[in-house]
Amino acid sequence: MTSIVYMATNTVNGKRYIGATSKGLRVRRKQHEQAPNAKRITCRYFHAAIKKHGAGAFEWTVLVRCESFADALKAEVHLIAQMKPEYNLTLGGQGTAGRTVSKEARLAASLSRRGRPQTPEEKQRQIEAQTGRKYSESHRAAISAGKRGKAFSDEHKARLRVARARQVVTEQMREKYRQNSARRPRDAMGRMI
Secondary structure, eight states: OOEEEEEEEETTTOOEEEEEESSOHHHHHHHHHHGGGSSSOSSHHHHHHHHHHOGGGEEEEEEEEESSHHHHHHHHHHHHHHHOOTTOOSOSSSSOTTOOOOHHHHHHHHHHHTTOOOOHHHHHHHHHHHTTOOOOHHHHHHHHHHHTTOOOOHHHHHHHHHHHHHOOOOHHHHHHHHHHHHHSOBOTTSOBO
């Protein structure tokens, strides 16, 4: 079955949306036209325009036919970069690359999560995302500079002492500490800088 890259053009203002599908234009068009009434909106600007102007205000055309869906996604990315359609929020290819999130949206997302404890699954996902992550020297220096000279409250110091007391330090961890310590620059007196 062939896949296509299609374009929907708003006949009222000339703005366009480019997408790729393996389902055929008729099926994908129907999905877009029903989406503004759904709870979860994926193509926010495009679906808001369908809701505002009506489904009949859009002209649908097939731009490219491809042998595979992967080829259609590549063509979609290329056409979005070339034509710069106004309703596309991302660079295409089924990802969120190129999507910009406003400060207001980031603040709203942050506020909605405040005070809500993380589930064990959420914590595990965060741990897995950070495990094995390598930081550049400049990034590590920036983190270090941000922490340098920071004063902790007595309550925080007490919590750190309790946490360290419970920590079991293995010989492997001690060796890693020694190696990291040996790499750090020292002053004339032998103290770490």
